[in-house]
Amino acid sequence: MTPPAPAEFGLIARHFRPLAGPGALDLLDDAAILAPPPGRELIVTVDAMVEGVHFLPDDPPDLIARKLLRVNLSDLAAKGAVPLAYLLTLSARRGVSDTWLEAFAAGLKQDQEYFNISLLGGDTTSTPGPLSLTVTAIGHVAPGATVRRAGAKIGDAIWVSGTIGDGALGLRAIRGELDDRDGFLAGRYRLPLPRLGLVDPAFVRAAMDVSDGLVQDLGHLCRAAGLGATVWAARVPVSVPDPRWLETCLTGGDDYELLMIADPVCETALQARAGELGVAVTRIGTIETESGIRVLDAASQPMTLASGGWSHF
Amino acid sequence: MTPPAPAEFGLIARHFRPLAGPGALDLLDDAAILAPPPGRELIVTVDAMVEGVHFLPDDPPDLIARKLLRVNLSDLAAKGAVPLAYLLTLSARRGVSDTWLEAFAAGLKQDQEYFNISLLGGDTTSTPGPLSLTVTAIGHVAPGATVRRAGAKIGDAIWVSGTIGDGALGLRAIRGELDDRDGFLAGRYRLPLPRLGLVDPAFVRAAMDVSDGLVQDLGHLCRAAGLGATVWAARVPVSVPDPRWLETCLTGGDDYELLMIADPVCETALQARAGELGVAVTRIGTIETESGIRVLDAASQPMTLASGGWSHF
Numbered sequence: 064m065t066p067p068a069p070a071e072f073g074l075i076a077r078h079f080r081p082l083a084g085p086g087a088l089d090l091l092d093d094a095a096i097l098a099p100p101p102g103r104e105l106i107v108t109v110d111a112m113v114e115g116v117h118f119l120p121d122d123p124p125d126l127i128a129r130k131l132l133r134v135n136l137s138d139l140a141a142k143g144a145v146p147l148a149y150l151l152t153l154s155a156r157r158g159v160s161d162t163w164l165e166a167f168a169a170g171l172k173q174d175q176e177y178f179n180i181s182l183l184g185g186d187t188t189s190t191p192g193p194l195s196l197t198v199t200a201i202g203h204v205a206p207g208a209t210v211r212r213a214g215a216k217i218g219d220a221i222w223v224s225g226t227i228g229d230g231a232l233g234l235r236a237i238r239g240e241l242d243d244r245d246g247f248l249a250g251r252y253r254l255p256l257p258r259l260g261l262v263d264p265a266f267v268r269a270a271m272d273v274s275d276g277l278v279q280d281l282g283h284l285c286r287a288a289g290l291g292a293t294v295w296a297a298r299v300p301v302s303v304p305d306p307r308w309l310e311t312c313l314t315g316g317d318d319y320e321l322l323m324i325a326d327p328v329c330e331t332a333l334q335a336r337a338g339e340l341g342v343a344v345t346r347i348g349t350i351e352t353e354s355g356i357r358v359l360d361a362a363s364q365p366m367t368l369a370s371g372g373w374s375h376f
Numbered sequence: 377m378t379p380p381a382p383a384e385f386g387l388i389a390r391h392f393r394p395l396a397g398p399g400a401l402d403l404l405d406d407a408a409i410l411a412p413p414p415g416r417e418l419i420v421t422v423d424a425m426v427e428g429v430h431f432l433p434d435d436p437p438d439l440i441a442r443k444l445l446r447v448n449l450s451d452l453a454a455k456g457a458v459p460l461a462y463l464l465t466l467s468a469r470r471g472v473s474d475t476w477l478e479a480f481a482a483g484l485k486q487d488q489e490y491f492n493i494s495l496l497g498g499d500t501t502s503t504p505g506p507l508s509l510t511v512t513a514i515g516h517v518a519p520g521a522t523v524r525r526a527g528a529k530i531g532d533a534i535w536v537s538g539t540i541g542d543g544a545l546g547l548r549a550i551r552g553e554l555d556d557r558d559g560f561l562a563g564r565y566r567l568p569l570p571r572l573g574l575v576d577p578a579f580v581r582a583a584m585d586v587s588d589g590l591v592q593d594l595g596h597l598c599r600a601a602g603l604g605a606t607v608w609a610a611r612v613p614v615s616v617p618d619p620r621w622l623e624t625c626l627t628g629g630d631d632y633e634l635l636m637i638a639d640p641v642c643e644t645a646l647q648a649r650a651g652e653l654g655v656a657v658t659r660i661g662t663i664e665t666e667s668g669i670r671v672l673d674a675a676s677q678p679m680t681l682a683s684g685g686w687s688h689f
Contacts, residue, residue, distance in 0.1 A: 072596075088524060088525075091524075091525055091526065091596075091600055092455070092524055092525050092584070093421055093423075093451040093454065093455075093525075093584060093585070093587075094419050094420060094421035094451045094452065094454070094455050094457070094515075095419070095420050095421070096417060096418070096419060096522055097417075097418040097419065097420050097514075098417060098418070099412065099418070104409060104410075104411060105409070105410040105411070105412070105418075106407050106408070106409060106410070107407060107408050107410050107463060107496060107497060107512075107514075108406055108407035108408070108497060109463045109464075109465055109497060109498055109499050109510075109512060110406075110465075110499050111465045111467055111499050111501045111508075111510070112501075113467055113501055113502070113503045113504075113505070113508075115503075115504055116501065116502055116503060116504070117501070138406040138407045139407060141406065141407070142405070142406075142407050144407070150420060150422045150512060151422075152422055152423075152424045152465075152510045154424055154426055154508055183420060184420060184421060184422060185422055186422050186423050186424050186510075188424045188425075188426055188429065188430070189426070189429055190426045190428075190429060190505065190506060190508065191426075191428055191429070191505070191506060192426070192503065192504070192505020192506045192508070193503060193504060193505045195424075195426075195467055195503065195505070195508045197422075197424065197465045197499075197510040199420075199422060199463060199512040201410075201420075202407075209409055211401060211404075211405055212401075212404055212405050212406075213404065271405070271406060272406070274406075283385075283404075287404055
C-alpha cells in the first residue's frame, strides 16, 4: 500500500511551508535547527491566544495571525531583543476551512515580511473546543544586554510608549459601547504594534509591555524591584480624553505599548531613540520607596480604581 | 492603591517557579534568556496536547505532564539531540483546581529531574474549551550533526526501537477493548519513554519517532527521500502477538518509539549503542527504489491495511 500524505500534511505543505525559513527543514521534520546569529544571545517567549478569550470568533483570520505574532514580538521588544523566528501551534476543529487557513497564513506572511522573521516549526492538532493558537518567538540580544522587569531604582522615571488603554477601548468599541467612527480603536485592539527597537539597556533600566493593564503591569515591575510608584493620571497619554473612560485606560489590557523605567538623566537618550523610530514616549510617574502604586488625579488626589487589571484565573 | 498579584501570578509562583532553570529569570519576565552550551547547535520542537484528543479528562495530572514533556523529548531523540529546557503553555478553564495544578507540576518536576531539563518560561491562559497544553522543547547537538527525516538510501535497513503499537493497544485497553491485567499497555499509552541517546549520525542516516503510526510515519521518511520500503510484518516487534491486533500495531499512533534508517554496515554500531542503553532494536525492513510502503505478511504476501494512520484534519 502507499499511505497517502494525510490532509494534515497537505495543509501544512500548502499554507505553512512557504513561510518556513532557515533551519526549519521545510517543516518536513518534527524539529528545527536554531542557530543564533554569531555573538548574540537568544531570547525566547511564548504566548497563547484562545478564541473567545483573546480574539472574537468572527475576527478576520489574517488579523488574528498578525496579532498572535505581534503580542509575542512585543515581549521581545520589552527585552530589547531583535526578532528572529517563531514556532506555531494551531489547534482547530477538524475540518477548519482551507479559506480560513489561507487567510491566516497570508497574515503570517505579511507580518513575517514586515518584521523580518520566519517560521521555524510548529504543530497542528485538532480540538473539540475553541481555536487555540500558541506562538513561541525567538529573538536575539547582545550577550548580557537583556532588559528585565526587575531593576527599577528610587527616583527613576516611568515612561510609556504610544497611547494607553486603546486595546480595552477598542474591544468596547467593537461591542458598540463606544463611538469609533474611523475604526481607530478597533484597529488598535485587533492589530497592536510591537515597539521594537525602543528598549535599549543604554538608557532603559527595566521594561515590560502593557498587556494586563497599566496599573497591574506597573505593579509587577515595582514588585520585581521591591519598590513602589506614583503615576499622574492626567499625564497618561490616552486616545479618548474623556474622564468616563480614564479608569478603563488605566486598568484595561491588550495595549502592547511599552512601560519603561529610566534614570532621569537618560531622558534625552530615550527621547532621541523614540524620535528616530517615530514613537511618542511620555513620562507618567516616578519610582518611589513606598510599595504599591499610587495613581493621582489632576488635583493630586489619590484615585481608587475598582479593578487592578486582568487575571486569567 | 496596591494592585494585588492576581491569582494567575500566585499559581505561577506556587507551582511553576520551583521548576524554573537557568535563563528563566524566575518566570518573573515575559521572556527568557537561552544560552546554547558552548559549541553546540540548538534544536527546537513544539507539540500540543488537547484534553479529549491526546489524553483523557480523568487521566492523572502528573502523567499528563510527563507525557507532554516526553512526546517533545521524543522529537529531540529522533534528531540525536540532548534535551536542555522547555517552555510551557497551559490553557485551562478559570478555576482549574490547585490540587490539579500541584499534581501536574509534580509530574513536570519528576521528569525534569529524570531527563535533566528545566522550565524556561511559559504562558497561562483561560479557555472556555478543553484543557490545552503546549510544550516547546529545546535541545542541542554538535553543529551539523542533526539527523533528519530525509536521507534514506536504497538498500538501507529499517530499524525500530522497543515494541510497536503499544500506544494504540494501551488506549484500547483503557477503553476495555483488550485485556491488560498488569496495566502494561495502559502505562505505555500514558507514559511513553523517549529513546534519548540512541540516534547518532555516526550510524543512523535518517530517523523520526512513531507518533502517527508505523506505516504512515515510514511513508513520511520514504517520501522525504523519494524512495519506498518493504516491511516484514512478522518481524515488527509487538507486545501482543495476536493477528487480530496486528493492523492496530502497524497503523496505530502514540508509540514514541524511534524509526531509524541505517546503512546495513552500521548494524553493529547501532546494536552496540542500543545495548549500552538497554533498548531493544529490531530490523523490520528495507528501503527500496519503488515508492510506497509494501507490508508483507508471514507468507511474503502483500497486506492491505484499511487505515494508513492518524491525521488531525
